[in-house]
Structure formats: structure tokens, C-alpha cells
Amino acid sequence: MSIEANELTKCFGSFCAVDRLSFGVNRGEIFGFLGANGAGKTTAIRMLCGLLEPSSGRASVAGFDVGSMAEKVKQNIGYMSQRFSLCDDLTVRENIRFYGGIYGLCDRDIKARTGEMLQRLDLASSADVRLGSLPPGWKQKLAFSVAMVHNPEIVFLDEPTGGVDPVTRRRFWELIYEAASRDVTIFVTTHYMDEAEYCDRVSIMVDGRIAALDSPRHLKETFDVPSMNEVFLRLARSTGDEKREERQ
Amino acid sequence: MNSFAAFMTKEFYHILRDRRSAMILFGMPIIQLLLFGYAIRNEIQTVRIAIIDQSHDRITEAITDKLLSSGHFVLVDTFSSDDAIEEGFKSGEITEAIVFEAGFGRRFVREQETSVQIITDGSNPNLARIVLSYTTAVFMDYRASLLQGDEEGKGIAAETLMLFNPELKSVYLFVPGLITLILMLVSALMTSISITREKETGTMEVLLVSSLRPYQIIIGKVVPYLMLSFINVVTVLIIARFVFGVPCRGSVTLLLLESLLFILTALSLGIFISTITSSQQVAMMISLGGLLLPTVMLSGFIFPVSSMPLPLQIISTLIPARWFLVIVRGIMLKGTGIVYFWQETLVLASMTLALGILSIRKFSIRLT
Numbered sequence: 001m002s003i004e005a006n007e008l009t010k011c012f013g014s015f016c017a018v019d020r021l022s023f024g025v026n027r028g029e030i031f032g033f034l035g036a037n038g039a040g041k042t043t044a045i046r047m048l049c050g051l052l053e054p055s056s057g058r059a060s061v062a063g064f065d066v067g068s069m070a071e072k073v074k075q076n077i078g079y080m081s082q083r084f085s086l087c088d089d090l091t092v093r094e095n096i097r098f099y100g101g102i103y104g105l106c107d108r109d110i111k112a113r114t115g116e117m118l119q120r121l122d123l124a125s126s127a128d129v130r131l132g133s134l135p136p137g138w139k140q141k142l143a144f145s146v147a148m149v150h151n152p153e154i155v156f157l158d159e160p161t162g163g164v165d166p167v168t169r170r171r172f173w174e175l176i177y178e179a180a181s182r183d184v185t186i187f188v189t190t191h192y193m194d195e196a197e198y199c200d201r202v203s204i205m206v207d208g209r210i211a212a213l214d215s216p217r218h219l220k221e222t223f224d225v226p227s228m229n230e231v232f233l234r235l236a237r238s239t240g241d242e243k244r245e246e247r248q
Numbered sequence: 249m250n251s252f253a254a255f256m257t258k259e260f261y262h263i264l265r266d267r268r269s270a271m272i273l274f275g276m277p278i279i280q281l282l283l284f285g286y287a288i289r290n291e292i293q294t295v296r297i298a299i300i301d302q303s304h305d306r307i308t309e310a311i312t313d314k315l316l317s318s319g320h321f322v323l324v325d326t327f328s329s330d331d332a333i334e335e336g337f338k339s340g341e342i343t344e345a346i347v348f349e350a351g352f353g354r355r356f357v358r359e360q361e362t363s364v365q366i367i368t369d370g371s372n373p374n375l376a377r378i379v380l381s382y383t384t385a386v387f388m389d390y391r392a393s394l395l396q397g398d399e400e401g402k403g404i405a406a407e408t409l410m411l412f413n414p415e416l417k418s419v420y421l422f423v424p425g426l427i428t429l430i431l432m433l434v435s436a437l438m439t440s441i442s443i444t445r446e447k448e449t450g451t452m453e454v455l456l457v458s459s460l461r462p463y464q465i466i467i468g469k470v471v472p473y474l475m476l477s478f479i480n481v482v483t484v485l486i487i488a489r490f491v492f493g494v495p496c497r498g499s500v501t502l503l504l505l506e507s508l509l510f511i512l513t514a515l516s517l518g519i520f521i522s523t524i525t526s527s528q529q530v531a532m533m534i535s536l537g538g539l540l541l542p543t544v545m546l547s548g549f550i551f552p553v554s555s556m557p558l559p560l561q562i563i564s565t566l567i568p569a570r571w572f573l574v575i576v577r578g579i580m581l582k583g584t585g586i587v588y589f590w591q592e593t594l595v596l597a598s599m600t601l602a603l604g605i606l607s608i609r610k611f612s613i614r615l616t
Binding site for chain 2: 085
């Protein structure tokens, strides 16, 4: 198991953003983590990355407890957010150097990884171009590779495909598959239901809890609908709307 | 350690590549110094005056000569009517009018008592006051010279000496204040912006997920600005010395060390600001609005602290610039040593320590 959560809970005052979450993710699996905005996805990811201490319950990531061994967890994960988290006024090469550096690689490894990465992403000719002038699709690919520069066991992708066109998204998923084939566990959140279909298994969070967790095919069968979109709308609508009205 | 080095390198790239921050960092100090040094002066250059002499005798002419030969006054007109005088002030043609009463010289000699009317433009009270004091000084001077020739011992001849700044150059006043202001603004503003930018672009999340410790992130942010601000201090001191002739009478090493301490205070203030906000704009507003004005108004830079009302005096003790200003003036102008301002130094050191601890606490690795 790469990720194992057991009754993981985070409450802010009386409001529980994440309520007794339990699930497991296998090594090399592409795990889709879905949910409407405000369902508690970000809070859950932050706990799994060791950024936020759980209120109760436990979770282990790459074999380390997120509460007590957050530093160890961090050494074994990669993280990429919707905003790509790259520095626009650094060149491609400097970005790789920077992230390699902060993830604790030595100079020789950084050099080797840089060459390899530039070649794989077909960015060799733009290596010394400032990132700000590159199209979003390239930044996204670079951000993903940079998140894996230290060969982590698990990569967390928080809405990695926000704001890019379908063709680029498709290509991005090829990168994800390629990483998974190298036994990297992929934990991905998304709002695009076609992407949910690409995942090995999908969990759907509603109001801090997991409402469903299975492979896309099984989920569609269970709810007897043709697409993941329908599955998501059923679940999110049934409980999400009531709650949201309550809160208002 | 490698991760820390990579982080610092990135910081330097950020500062030097972003034209805006490079401008603020290196352009602002020089521009401000030249502005304050050349444009904003308290001493008067040429005052346009009108002299209405209704007496026209030896004495009024002697006084007029004395006034005009001082180099500060230029005679514009000799109006004859009161209306013309008022018109002169309204059009801004003159800033001062001197009216000698009829029979001025005769009364001065015979009765030892006579009067002259001095009219100044009160729409600019500051200037009016300075002009007035210059003029009275000339009159007093003339009177003193007469008395000395006549009967010795009559009247009091006050010999004044302005210590540390005998020519009352306002550059002497501005340079220490400017060093303070520049360091405060540049250091606090730039760090608070650079940390909040990290939050805005999402790179902060990555930094936190990386193996960097929070204190490493903070030190990595502080060190580049510490170095660059230090370069600024040296630049300002060099310009002050060679362009404006402001001396540094005390130990330069001590001055640089104290500046380093003050830079640290400002940097920790900047970091503190960035921990309470997450947008660059708010950070800039707080840094500019919350630091610029108090530093200019309440530090003693322009208005002396001792003449402020008590509540403001109490507030001013919270402003780091107030303490640093005493130190800089002490070293540069009075040439004093640490013995005279160890208390101020201590205040700054404690402020830095408190802000530093508070920031590292707030900037905790857990984003709760």
C-alpha cells in the first residue's frame, strides 16, 4: 500500500472538512480523488502531504505516518498544484535546478536529471528561455516532471489540468500513464469527468466523506449510468445541494 | 544544505530579473537621496523682497545695503502704496515686504526707538518664518554693530554657535533620516512582497512540501535582502559624503554594524507582515501605508519627537526608525560611540528578536 488512511479527520472548530476518511491506494495505481468544490479534497491532500496535522485518525504515506513523521513523508512525495507552482522569471533549466535543489538532490543528480528531462519533454531548445514566455501546456508538463525530479514513490496532483485545452490534457495524461508504468503512485484530483475515466480507481467525496470508491467501470454499473459524469452528478447532487443550502 | 543554496540562488534571480523590484531596490534610494538632497531644503536661497522706504536716510540705506548684500535677498520693487504691496503678494512677485516708517533714521538716532514693518507671505508659514528670522537677524546685526561703535557694554551681544552643523545644512538632517527611511521601506516592503508572491503563485505550497525547514525558508528570504540593503547603505553613505559633503564623524564600522541591525529589524517586520496577509497588494499597502508615514512623521526624521503631543510620543516608541535615527545622527554628526546609544541599540535588538520569533511561529510548517 502506498497510501493508507484510517478514520482520517480534520475539523476546523465545529466544522469537519474531512470526516473519518478511510481508503487505501496501491503502489503504481492512478487514484482519482473527486469531489465538488468545498467537499474537503484540498484539506485531505494537505494532510496526506504532511502540511496539515489531522485532528484525529491516522494516515500513512509511503509507509510513514503523516502526523508524526511529516518530514519523512515529504521526502517521498511529489506535489503539483493547479497553479503549476513554477517560477516564471526563472528559465526552464533554473526551475529544474531549483526544485531539484529544494528536494535535496545533489548537483550531479540534478545535472543528470535535467538533461534527461529536457530530452523527454522535448524542451532542450527552450532550456534557457524564461518560463513566463512558454505556453501553459509546456509549463504543465514541466511542473509534473519537476514534481517527480527526486523520484518520489507517490505524486499528488491537485487539479493538474485546470486551464489547458483538451489536446494538451490528453497528452498530459500520457505522461501520467507513463509515470504509473514506472510504479509511481498517482493521486490526482480533477473536475473533468473524462479524466476520471482514465483512473484505475476513483473516490468521490461529498461533504468530507467518501460517498463512493471503485473503478470507473464498476461505479457506472452500480449506478446504472453511461458515464462518470452521471455518477458524479448523482452523488454530488443527492447530498451536496442540501448541505450547501443549509450552510447558506 | 544544497536545498538551501538552491533556494537562495532562486531568490537572487527573482530580485535581479524582476525589473520592478530591481528598480525599487536600487533606484529608489538614489532617487530619494538626490530628491531630498537637492529639492527639499530648509535654508532659503533667494527671497524676493520689496522695500518701501519712506524715510530715505543714511540708516535705512545702510540697512537695505546690508540686507541685499547678504545674498539671500533680491530687491524686486519699491512700491509706494499699500495696495501695490498686497498685489505683489497676491501675484507671488514678492515673498517679503519691508516698510521703513517716515523719519526712521532720525528717530533711531535721537529717541533710540523706531519701528519697521516686516510683512511676509503667511500662505507658506514655513518659508515665512525662515525669511522673517533672516531679516530680523540682519536688523539685530546692524543694531549691534552701531552699539559696539557707540557705547560699549550696552545691550547684549549674543554669540551663537550651532554645534555639529554650524551652517545649518538641511542635508545633514536628511541624510540620517533618509538612510533610515530607505532601509525601512526597501527591506520591509521587498521581503513582505516576495513572501506573499510565493503564496500567490503557489510556490509556497511546494516549498512547504519540500525538505526545506520553515526557518530555512525565512533565512533564505532574509539573506539576499540583507546583502542588497547593505549595499544600499554603502551607496547612500558614499553619495552623502561625496555629493553632499555630509561627514561621518564617528566610526564607519559601527555605523555599518548598527545599520545591519536595523536592516534585520526591518526584514523581520516585513516577514511578519507577510505572515498576516496572503496577497502581494495587501502586503504592499501595509508596508507603504503602515510604515512609510509613521517612519517619516513620527520617527523624528522631520518633526522632533520631543515636540509631539504625549500620545504620539508614546506611539513613536514603537517605531524602529525613531531609535535608529538617534544612533545614525549620533555616529554621523556627533561622532559619538556606542556608550551614548547602547539603549537604542538594545531596543532595536529586542524588537528584532521579538518580531523574528513571532514570524517563525506564525509561519509554521502546518498551514492550520
